[in-house]
Amino acid sequence: MWYKPYGKTGKKISVISFGGMRFADPKDLDASAAVVLHGYRQGINYFDTAPFYCGDRSEDIFGAAVKQMKPGTFYLSTKCGVPDGGELRKSLEQSLKRLHAEKIHFFHIWCVTSLAAWEKRKSGGAVAAALKAKEEGLIEHVVISSHLPGNELRGVLEEGWFEGVTLGYCAINFPYREEALALAGRMNLGVVTMNPLAGGVIPRNAERMGFIKGPRDESVVAAALRFNISHDDITSALVGFSNVEQVDEACRAVENFRPYEQAHLDAVRRNVKESFNDLCTGCGYCLPCPQGVAVPKMMDSYNMKILMGQDPVQIRNRLKWHWNLKPSDAKACSLCGACEERCTQHLPIRERMKEIIDLPDET
Ligand code: SF4
Ligand code: SF4
The missing domain is CATH 3.20.20.100 (NADP-dependent oxidoreductase domain)
Structure with a gap:
């Protein structure tokens, strides 16, 4: 050791x-x-x-x-x-x-x-x-x-x-x-x-x-x-x-x-950014959101869907257990697109937000 x-x-x-x-x-x-x-x-x-x-x-x-x-x-x-x-x-x-x-x-x-x-x-x-x-x-x-x-x-x-x-x-x-x-x-x-x-x-x-x-x-x-x-x-x-x-x-x-x-x-750092071009890396460049949405936390939770067999339940679990948030917290998003312009991974943040909003807070 x-x-x-x-x-x-x-x-x-x-x-x-x-x-x-x-x-x-x-x-x-x-x-x-x-x-x-x-x-x-x-x-x-x-x-x-x-x-x-x-x-x-x-x-x-x-x-x-x-x-x-x-x-x-x-x-x-x-x-x-x-x-x-x-x-x-x-x-x-x-x-x-x-x-x-x-x-x-x-x-x-x-x-x-x-x-x-x-x-x-x-x-x-x-x-x-x-x-x-x-x-x-x-x-x-x-x-x-x-x-x-x-x-x-x-x-x-x-x-x-x-x-x-x-x-x-x-x-x-x-x-x-x-x-x-x-x-x-x-x-x-x-x-x-x-x-x-x-x-x-x-x-x-x-x-x-x-x-x-x-x-x-x-x-x-x-x-x-x-x-x-x-x-x-x-x-x-x-x-x-x-x-x-x-x-x-x-x-x-x-x-x-x-x-x-x-x-x-x-x-490794370069590879993570390049090989995971559909994933949020948590860099935080998308902030601030004018509506106060925790964009990196939302997108980190969306990562779990991609990595865990496309199961949307994983998004809610991650929001709840890791970030103390719920899908309805994404409802504050006005879909203005400001975060997308700044996203280093060029993620379709608004599309993903809509998916999160559609999830129920509880099973
Ligand atoms: S699209 Fe939504 S999350 Fe992104 S900056 Fe605009 S209000 Fe905030
Ligand atoms: S800028 Fe893009 S990759 Fe970076 S935290 Fe925001 S959503 Fe994630």
């Missing part, structure tokens, strides 16, 4: 981190904890969970594994997504209990979906409560997890509250958060990337994604993980594991791996 420094914290974390949101059978505590322990034995030392993951079982699963792990050899990450400081404190105390831990090494201010939501985290006392818990020794590092676009997330990080950030970044949508990533690098913050495999889209489209493979990459999974961890500003790629085979595949990808050279990374 390869370990990188997590920002200025003095901690080194494994370049593959264990995400606890995809256990195959979360009701089976022992079987799920065995997958965590397998990752631990392979050298993974960063374990990420949250309340509500896997039917609210994920923290208990990690807690069962932690009892069998040597103290001081691993780091726990969990989260809280409420604005109220008192509620955050209760959530933290529950997490500590479930994880059988005296402290959380990386505690995330979680699910910051808009700048308005971010303001509420401060005014409601959540950020202050996390910092107080840090002073008391219950938290080692206060960090943030967010799907905000790069420019907005950059503004939040610039405020200087956090020692690290967890953000979505993968070979399909890398331009979307580049601004935040570059700033995190300049501020020497730790960066963990979520969805490095685009939530399973990359392995499910292995043939189409084949071009991201270099001569030493045995699979698109290996290539996609290496694309992330080769980036100087990325500390670790967070992978949600279901079974030991997936853990082994990810760990193999980084064994004896020398980071890609810049020329290869640049070629």
